[in-house]
Amino acid sequence: MxxxxxxxxxxxxxxxxxxxxxxKPWERDMLARRDMAFESDVLxxxxxxxxxxxxxxxxxxxxxxxxxxGCN
Amino acid sequence: xxxxxxxxxxIGLILCILFCVALVTAxxxxxxxxxxxxxxxxxMLVGDGTLELSNYRGKVVYLDFWASWCAPxxxxxxxxxxxRNEMPASEFQIVAVNLDQKQxxxxxxxxxxxxxxxSARDPEGRIPVxxxxxxxxxxxxxxxxxxxxxxxxxxxxxxxxxxRREIRALLEKESSETKR
Numbered sequence: 001m002x003x004x005x006x007x008x009x010x011x012x013x014x015x016x017x018x019x020x021x022x023x024k025p026w027e028r029d030m031l032a033r034r035d036m037a038f039e040s041d042v043l044x045x046x047x048x049x050x051x052x053x054x055x056x057x058x059x060x061x062x063x064x065x066x067x068x069x070g071c072n
Numbered sequence: 073x074x075x076x077x078x079x080x081x082x083i084g085l086i087l088c089i090l091f092c093v094a095l096v097t098a099x100x101x102x103x104x105x106x107x108x109x110x111x112x113x114x115x116m117l118v119g120d121g122t123l124e125l126s127n128y129r130g131k132v133v134y135l136d137f138w139a140s141w142c143a144p145x146x147x148x149x150x151x152x153x154x155x156r157n158e159m160p161a162s163e164f165q166i167v168a169v170n171l172d173q174k175q176x177x178x179x180x181x182x183x184x185x186x187x188x189x190x191s192a193r194d195p196e197g198r199i200p201v202x203x204x205x206x207x208x209x210x211x212x213x214x215x216x217x218x219x220x221x222x223x224x225x226x227x228x229x230x231x232x233x234x235x236r237r238e239i240r241a242l243l244e245k246e247s248s249e250t251k252r
Contacts, residue, residue, distance in 0.1 A: 024197065024200070024201075024205075025200070025205055025206060025207050025208045026137070026139065026171040026197045026200045026205060026208060027197060028141065028142075028208070029139065029141050029171075029172065029173045029174075030173075032141040032142070033141070
């Protein structure tokens with residue numbers, strides 16, 4: 001019984017893994033569009049980022065202001 | 073009837089399966105200096121025909137991966153075109169691979185900024201997989217034997233001069249080896 005449960009669990013985990021994917025650097029075509037960004041206002045995003053950087057001594061982990069391809 | 077395994081054996085089994093899956097799904101390693109450049113053939117971005125990397129064997133080749141949505145790529149292209157005009161055409165060739173999913177986006181950019189070197193199109197991204205591309209843009213300097221001599225990830229202000237130095241150094245090395 002335990003072995004069957006383990007195999008079933010492994011199968012579920014494998015299925016779960018298959019749902020995860022890494023966007024390759026050359027697949028960012030759509031994601032690089034301005035309207036795909038969480039914050040599409042460049043000025044606002046830069047201001048927010050500066051607040052986090054200066055007040056909390058941490059770099060924001062979100063997207064760059066106004067979206068972008070994540071290049072360089 | 074066989075006895076059922078212990079909890080440790082079960083966990084071991086699961087970890088083994090996960091490890092095997094990780095091995096299978098792991099991305100291929102990026103090619104680097106000293107590796108042979110993977111050969112490829114892809115349709116031309118402009119016009120008909122196929123671009124084959126092996127056709128340029130015997131010349132120093134600068135291979136550039138670009139896309140119209142990649143801002144640093146677009147900064148690099150005019151600089152690469154300048155470099156092309158500065159180098160001897162008989163010994164040096166620039167080859168590009170465009171990775172736009174929509175061809176018209178790439179063509180729109182090239183209409184505004186025409187270049188004198190050929191570009192292949194690879195919307196499925198098969199060629200960057202062969203090279204194990206890790207960032208956009210990335211360019212490769214390939215010697216006359218098809219061996220990668222320099223990899224340049226990204227493109228920043230001032231990188232053009234660095235590329236010129238690398239290209240000239242390789243061209244000089246190749247010509248001195250030919251004279252021997």
